[in-house]
Amino acid sequence: MLEVKNLSMRFGGLLAVDQVSLDVQEHEIVSIIGPNGAGKTTVFNCISGFYKPSGGQILFEGKEIQGKPDFRISRLGMVRTFQHVRLFGNMTVVENLLVAQHRHLNTNLIAGLLKTPDYREREKKSLERARYWLDRVGLLDLANREAGNLAYGQQRRLEIARCMVTEPKLLMLDEPAAGLNPAETRELDQLIVSLKEDYNVSVLLIEHDMSLVMGISDRITVINQGRPLASGKPEDIRENEDVIKAYLGEA
Ligand SMILES: Nc1ncnc2c1ncn2[C@@H]1O[C@H](COP(=O)(O)OP(=O)(O)OP(=O)(O)O)[C@@H](O)[C@H]1O
Numbered sequence: 551m552l553e554v555k556n557l558s559m560r561f562g563g564l565l566a567v568d569q570v571s572l573d574v575q576e577h578e579i580v581s582i583i584g585p586n587g588a589g590k591t592t593v594f595n596c597i598s599g600f601y602k603p604s605g606g607q608i609l610f611e612g613k614e615i616q617g618k619p620d621f622r623i624s625r626l627g628m629v630r631t632f633q634h635v636r637l638f639g640n641m642t643v644v645e646n647l648l649v650a651q652h653r654h655l656n657t658n659l660i661a662g663l664l665k666t667p668d669y670r671e672r673e674k675k676s677l678e679r680a681r682y683w684l685d686r687v688g689l690l691d692l693a694n695r696e697a698g699n700l701a702y703g704q705q706r707r708l709e710i711a712r713c714m715v716t717e718p719k720l721l722m723l724d725e726p727a728a729g730l731n732p733a734e735t736r737e738l739d740q741l742i743v744s745l746k747e748d749y750n751v752s753v754l755l756i757e758h759d760m761s762l763v764m765g766i767s768d769r770i771t772v773i774n775q776g777r778p779l780a781s782g783k784p785e786d787i788r789e790n791e792d793v794i795k796a797y798l799g800e801a
Pocket residue numbers: 561564566584585586587588589590591592593
């Protein structure tokens with residue numbers, strides 16, 4: 551589904567990502583881990599079109615996407631969350647989900663002004679999807695609250711719902727467990743697995759919470775100082791000496 555080959559990203563004199571390759575197949579949860587500053591978010595930013603990579607190739611369903619703008623990439627069916635929550639804080643919870651769908655579908659302004667039957671039908675579907683996903687992430691009761699007033703863990707779940715209303719094939723999550731308490735992390739763990747099992751969404755995950763990563767990943771890619779260090783199944787990564795050394799070095 552997603553194939554990243556020899557990706558590099560240079561910021562001035564700093565080679566933040568150096569020849570990183572990874573792939574995500576259908577029905578898979580793949581995690582990217584590595585010490586702070588390893589280049590994980592930069593890899594995400596290149597894949598999702600926020601940065602134009604300095605080198606390498608990114609293929610989504612066989613088509614080259616490197617250097618394409620983020621909105622085009624998300625319309626192909628690959629959407630992401632951010633390390634820091636990016637919701638419309640002044641809008642209600644449900645409005646956040648409606649806006650996400652408008653932006654995704656690039657709703658026609660004239661059709662909207664004239665309220666054509668086709669437009670009304672799509673609006674109805676958008677609202678149904680929004681309600682469905684709010685219910686799914688446990689936020690339906692809070693649909694009319696301002697998003698900015700939700701608790702942090704609720705905002706993180708809303709971010710996932712905001713991605714899911716666009717019906718993606720691949721969901722990219724940047725540190726979704728950051729700032730969550732252990733109970734919230736367990737709920738998140740179940741939610742991510744259910745996205746794969748029940749909705750056939752593949753997931754690419756950056757996460758520091760090792761028990762979450764080891765528990766739900768089908769495969770893991772480790773990067774260190776921008777370079778690929780190891781990749782494999784969780785049990786192989788846990789025992790890999792280079793990986794252990796990289797993490798001990800950080801401690
Ligand atoms: N826009 C940018 N301009 C210049 N340098 C950058 C930029 N973005 C990231 N970097 C640098 O690239 C390196 C990799 O950063 P990145 O945020 O990708 O790491 P990370 O593995 O996601 O770290 P963390 O786990 O702390 O989030 C760091 O040295 C960082 O300072």
